[in-house]
Amino acid sequence: xxxxxxxxxxxxxxxxxxxxxxxxxxxxxxxxxxxxxxxxxxxxxxxxxxxxxxxxxxxxxxxxxxxxxxxxxxxxxxxxxxxxxxxxxxxxxxxxxxxxxxxxxxxxxxxxxxxxxxxxxxxxxxxx
Amino acid sequence: xxxxxxxxxxxxxxxxxxxxxxxxxxxxxxxxxxxxxxxxxxxxxxxxxxxxxxxxxxxxxxxxxxxxxxxxxxxxxxxxxxxxxxxxxxxxxxxxxxxxxxxxxxxxxxxxxxxxxxxxxxxxxxxxxxxxxxxxxxxxxxxxxxxxxxxxxxxxxxxxxxxxxxxxxxxxxxxxxxxxxxxxxxxxxxxxxxxxxxxxxxxxxxxxxxxxxxxxxxxxxxxxxxxxxxxxxxxxxxxxxxxxxxxxxxxxxxxxxxxxxxxxxxxxxxxxxxxxxxxxxxxxxxxxxxxxxxxxxxxxxxxxxxxxxxxxxxxxxxxxxxxxxxxxxxxxxxxxxxxxxxxxxxxxxxxxxxxxxxxxxxxxxxxxxxxxxxxxxxxxxxxxxxxxxxxxxxxxxxxxxxxxxxxxxxxxxxxxxxxxxxxxxxxxxxxxxxxxxxxxxxxxxxxxxxxxxxxxxxxxxxxxxxxxxxxxxxxxxxxxxxxxxxxxxxxxxxx
Numbered sequence: 001x002x003x004x005x006x007x008x009x010x011x012x013x014x015x016x017x018x019x020x021x022x023x024x025x026x027x028x029x030x031x032x033x034x035x036x037x038x039x040x041x042x043x044x045x046x047x048x049x050x051x052x053x054x055x056x057x058x059x060x061x062x063x064x065x066x067x068x069x070x071x072x073x074x075x076x077x078x079x080x081x082x083x084x085x086x087x088x089x090x091x092x093x094x095x096x097x098x099x100x101x102x103x104x105x106x107x108x109x110x111x112x113x114x115x116x117x118x119x120x121x122x123x124x125x126x127x128x
Numbered sequence: 129x130x131x132x133x134x135x136x137x138x139x140x141x142x143x144x145x146x147x148x149x150x151x152x153x154x155x156x157x158x159x160x161x162x163x164x165x166x167x168x169x170x171x172x173x174x175x176x177x178x179x180x181x182x183x184x185x186x187x188x189x190x191x192x193x194x195x196x197x198x199x200x201x202x203x204x205x206x207x208x209x210x211x212x213x214x215x216x217x218x219x220x221x222x223x224x225x226x227x228x229x230x231x232x233x234x235x236x237x238x239x240x241x242x243x244x245x246x247x248x249x250x251x252x253x254x255x256x257x258x259x260x261x262x263x264x265x266x267x268x269x270x271x272x273x274x275x276x277x278x279x280x281x282x283x284x285x286x287x288x289x290x291x292x293x294x295x296x297x298x299x300x301x302x303x304x305x306x307x308x309x310x311x312x313x314x315x316x317x318x319x320x321x322x323x324x325x326x327x328x329x330x331x332x333x334x335x336x337x338x339x340x341x342x343x344x345x346x347x348x349x350x351x352x353x354x355x356x357x358x359x360x361x362x363x364x365x366x367x368x369x370x371x372x373x374x375x376x377x378x379x380x381x382x383x384x385x386x387x388x389x390x391x392x393x394x395x396x397x398x399x400x401x402x403x404x405x406x407x408x409x410x411x412x413x414x415x416x417x418x419x420x421x422x423x424x425x426x427x428x429x430x431x432x433x434x435x436x437x438x439x440x441x442x443x444x445x446x447x448x449x450x451x452x453x454x455x456x457x458x459x460x461x462x463x464x465x466x467x468x469x470x471x472x473x474x475x476x477x478x479x480x481x482x483x484x485x486x487x488x489x490x491x492x493x494x495x496x497x498x499x500x501x502x503x504x505x506x507x508x509x510x511x512x513x514x515x516x517x518x519x520x521x522x523x524x525x526x527x528x529x530x531x532x533x534x535x536x537x538x539x540x541x542x543x544x545x546x547x548x549x550x551x552x553x554x555x556x557x558x559x560x561x562x563x564x565x566x567x568x569x570x571x572x573x574x575x576x577x578x579x580x581x582x583x584x585x586x587x588x589x590x591x592x593x594x595x596x597x598x599x600x601x602x603x604x605x606x607x608x609x610x611x612x613x614x615x616x617x618x619x620x621x622x623x
Contacts, residue, residue: 014576015410015436022423022433035575058570087405112413115422 004030005126008049010040010067011085012058016111020053023115029122037067044077051126053118054105056086068105081106081125085113133159134250135178139169139196140185140212145235149183152239153246166191170199180250181208183233183242186220194224201228206257208249290359290380293366294335296373298323310359310380328354331361331378338363338376357384396565400451403566403581407444411437439578447580454565454582457589464507464593468617471543472501472536474508478515479534482523489528493519499537499544502616510590517583518547518610524577525569525608526551542596542613550607559602563588587612 007029009017014035021031032049034040036058044052052071056064064084071077084105106125109117136158138149146162153160161176163169165188173179182200186193197209211232213221221232230249233242284291290307292314294300299320308315313326323332330352338348347364363378414437417423418430456462479495486493504511515534522532526549535546552573554562561567566581568574591598595615602608 012570012575013406013410015440016413017575018436019410019413019417019433022417022426022429026424027422035572036570039572087402087409112409112416115416115420119422 004028005051005122006030006032006047006049007122008032008034008040008043008052010034010037010052010058010064011055012036013055016055016085020113020115020118023118024122027119037063040067041070044071044080048077049080051081051083051122053083053085053122055111056084083121083125084108085111087111133157134180135159135161135176136246137169137172137179137182138162139164139166139182139188139193141165141188142185145185145212149242152242155239156243156247158246165189166193166196166199169196173200179207180253181210181246183210183212183246184229186211186213186217186224194220194227197224197228206253208246208253210245210249288381291377292331292335292380293375293377294323294339295320295375296339298332298336298339301375307380310357310382311354328352330354331380334361334363335376335378338365338378339373351383352380357382358387359383399566403447404444407440407447410440443578443580447582450580450582450586454586454589457593462593464510466505466507466594468503469506469508469511470501470503471538471545471614472497474506474511475515475534475536475545478512478519481512481516482519485520485523486532489523489526489530491523491526491528491530491532493523493532494534496533496535497537499535501536502538502543504543504594504614505617506594506614510594514587514590514612515545515547517587518612521583522547522549522551522608522610524579525549525573527573538616541616543616544611544613546609546611548607548609553604553606553608554600554602555604559600562600563598 005028007024009020009024009031010033011017012035017033017035021033024031032043032047034043040052040054043049054064054068056062058064060066064086068082068084071080071082082105084107086108087110107121109121136153138146138153138160139162140146140149141164143164146164150160150162161172161179163172167190169182169184169191173182184193184196188196191199193211193213197211200207200209209229211221211224211229212235213224213232214235218232218234221229221234224232230252231245233245284302285305287304287306290310291302291304292300292307292311293302300314300317300323301320303314303317311326311328311331313328317325323335326332330350334348334350334352341348347362349360349362352359352361360381360383361378363376365376366374368374414433418433423429453462475497476495479493483493519532519534526532530550532547532549535544535548537544537546552569552571554569558569563584564581565585567584568579568581588598591612591614596613598610598612600608600610
């Protein structure tokens with residue numbers, strides 16, 4: 001039984017996925033990837049990750065939000081911590097407030113994420 | 129009249145009378161012509177015209193004095209006509225005045241008895257002529273004034289901007305046709321109706337502000353929303369030269385279309401910013417990983433990352449170039465220099481440029497010109513951009529080992545170039561948006577495919593600039609076929 005924590009990276013930009021995958025794999029994580037919301041929900045269903053890194057804008061403007069809401073609305077997935085990633089100017093305020101109904105995520109980072117920061121955030125989220 | 133001596137005609141059958149009158153009148157400075165009867169008199173008038181007065185003897189052969197007077201009056205209402213009559217024939221003289229004579233002189237007469245009536249009648253005549261002239265002038269002036277007023281009125285009503293004028297008491301005193309169109313409520317308001325009956329608070333507020341803030345004499349400008357429309361209203365006070373405020377005038381322009389354009393532009397700028405940020409974020413991401421060492425030492429992997437970063441960088445640079453081309457086309461600064469081109473030759477050149485890309489993916493790229501070819505009048509560089517874009521797209525969206533075919537043919541009027549592939553194809557929604565700025569298909573396959581989203585936009589614009597058209601047929605998993613049609617260059621005989 002693997003003691004590695006599982007991360008699901010979700011972003012439509014293949015390069016973002018590759019760069020962060022390298023960082024995470026090198027630091028003890030097992031990484032799965034998805035390039036859109038549909039694929040994300042599929043992969044979560046098939047193999048429940050310990051944490052999800054999720055981009056806000058993929059095929060549509062707020063796809064990330066819809067996915068996170070879906071995840072929080074399901075018993076099976078609602079406790080998985082979510083790190084939301086965004087370019088500033090996306091349809092969100094810079095300083096985010098955790099709100100169960102509107103912004104169902106655990107943390108927010110601007111991309112590109114500094115590798116060190118990514119590791120810190122995930123460590124914190126996975127422990128909780 | 130002019131500076132010449134005034135001319136008088138003396139008509140009398142007696143020579144003595146004629147010469148006597150001539151002497152008397154000449155001594156006063158008049159120029160005298162004579163005639164011995166009516167017929168001769170008319171003849172003289174005909175030849176010389178311009179007489180200020182005529183002295184006419186009542187009793188004459190051939191044509192009597194009265195008849196002559198009537199005849200003269202028919203054509204000249206200003207000339208002074210004095211009848212010379214024997215004392216005993218006063219009644220006839222009076223009759224003559226009824227028929228058009230201005231007065232009579234009874235013979236025998238002294239020189240003064242002749243001159244005085246002549247003088248006073250001439251003075252009267254001069255006054256009458258002057259009065260007539262002044263009257264005509266006044267009529268003309270009034271006509272001009274009415275014309276001016278109606279001209280101004282016409283101009284104001286033909287303006288495309290609305291004009292509304294209120295007096296100090298905020299009553300509507302003027303509105304033109306355009307204002308009635310923009311504010312239908314005011315169309316039926318009678319003149320001097322209080323403006324407060326209008327429902328548009330923005331307009332009312334603006335006008336009352338203008339009336340109040342007169343001291344600075346400045347224009348108040350504001351956007352006013354009326355339902356779905358947006359108006360720009362400029363209001364200024366109506367001020368007399370002595371500084372007294374009579375009211376305020378507002379000029380109203382419908383800027384709804386302009387606002388829409390502004391919004392579209394803002395959105396476009398946002399889109400561009402987004403499309404620029406993404407590649408930069410990816411490049412920064414890779415650089416962070418390699419430089420921070422957090423992902424450990426792996427030279428091969430790091431090299432791959434740098435290569436990917438390079439791809440994103442060059443793609444971004446192409447995007448900026450394409451954007452500049454599109455903007456140039458939009459603003460009319462994109463120069464195309466047309467010359468007769470062989471379609472097969474340009475297409476072959478494009479195919480040559482893409483051979484390496486195809487080879488890298490093991491894709492078979494072939495050109496078919498068996499359908500015959502024609503010449504088109506086109507800019508070579510533009511055509512190369514069009515065809516290389518289509519061929520590169522086909523290669524991009526076809527997995528390794530696939531096929532891309534380029535076929536050149538014509539149907540007499542149009543030269544056709546079809547680029548087909550057996551790649552991933554497009555959904556109906558993607559087909560519909562294919563030519564949109566920055567639109568890119570998003571799926572698992574395309575996650576690592578570099579692209580600007582502007583290629584097809586550019587293709588469409590360039591083809592349309594050449595009076596051609598481009599369309600696409602495709603289905604998911606079944607490949608795509610893009611067809612460009614361009615008008616064939618006819619020969620001198622219009623074939």
